[in-house]
Amino acid sequence: MPQSPDPAAMGRVIGDGTWYFHLADIATDPVHQRRGLGRAVLEDLVARIDAAAPPHPCIALLADPPGQPLHRLLGVVDSAPSQGMRLPH
Numbered sequence: 001m002p003q004s005p006d007p008a009a010m011g012r013v014i015g016d017g018t019w020y021f022h023l024a025d026i027a028t029d030p031v032h033q034r035r036g037l038g039r040a041v042l043e044d045l046v047a048r049i050d051a052a053a054p055p056h057p058c059i060a061l062l063a064d065p066p067g068q069p070l071h072r073l074l075g076v077v078d079s080a081p082s083q084g085m086r087l088p089h
């Protein structure tokens with residue numbers, strides 16, 4: 001059976017099937033960075049949400065420092081006064 005090539009970039013969306021969606025794990029293999037792949041992944045995930053969700057869905061994410069310039073470029077804004085938090089497990 002032929003092996004699939006390793007992905008150059010990836011991303012994940014977790015949704016409740018209605019209104020709330022969380023973007024996660026957006027990453028590009030360092031060898032392929034700065035070629036537009038991260039942007040393409042993010043735009044594709046948002047397009048999929050827009051196609052499936054009612055108008056004005058809630059789309060949230062936790063932006064690690066390397067991802068912040070890309071997210072801002074695509075219109076992601078700070079969530080203040082809300083703040084990202086997590087439960088360590």
Ligand SMILES: CC(C)(COP(=O)(O)OP(=O)(O)OC[C@H]1O[C@@H](n2cnc3c(N)ncnc32)[C@H](O)[C@@H]1OP(=O)(O)O)[C@@H](O)C(=O)NCCC(=O)NCCS
Pocket residue numbers: 009025026027028029032033034035036037038039040062063064065066067068069070073
């Ligand atoms: C963040 C990440 C996914 C970006 O992937 P990428 O494929 O390199 O992104 P793109 O090529 O689509 O970048 C599009 C634009 O975003 C901005 N951008 C992307 N990486 C940047 C960086 N390191 N510094 C500044 N701006 C950056 C630039 O404006 C870029 O356009 P340009 O290359 O024409 O200047 C990638 O750096 C990565 O995998 N980082 C490690 C994992 C991570 O932290 N993911 C973010 C989780 S929130």
